[in-house]
């Protein structure tokens with residue numbers, strides 16, 4: 001079985017119709033099956049030349065996830081807690097990354113400044129944590145297994161951690177990441193620090 005077949009197993013291939021509101025997001029708790037996004041309208045070969053809405057970013061990460069030739073060669077796993085990642089595409093409107101995870105990997109709490117985003121987990125298992133007052137430093141955790149995707153707007157604050165060894169995910173952001181907010185939580189006090197997208201996100205506390 002090819003990787004694409006493994007990612008898109010035979011079965012229900014009913015297309016997930018784009019929402020009427022392209023700014024609607026698909027939270028991790030309601031993540032979609034990648035194999036149901038069978039005919040994405042937005043792909044790396046069919047970019048509209050403008051900023052993309054969350055629903056379009058979801059289609060884009062589904063399309064890239066279904067095309068392992070675009071990212072498989074970049075899959076590698078860092079040592080000492082470092083995450084391995086590679087930029088697959090960047091233009092004036094969108095950037096696309098492949099990220100590789102081991103269980104000790106942790107982005108720490110962060111936002112994406114003015115960018116919307118989407119994440120497709122192609123293999124393994126990640127956990128998305130949503131910040132919630134009173135929920136403690138792990139927030140509200142939502143496991144996202146391989147074969148599922150979610151999206152978010154620029155208002156989103158989250159933390160991603162690896163759970164299964166050798167997990168891989170595809171991420172797209174529009175407008176492309178430039179600055180990000182990274183948070184520390186000390187004694188219940190949350191503080192934001194502006195960092196460059198080129199800085200590897202990791203917990204600061």
Ligand SMILES: [Fe+2]
Nearest residue numbers: 110111112158
């Ligand atoms: Fe993020």
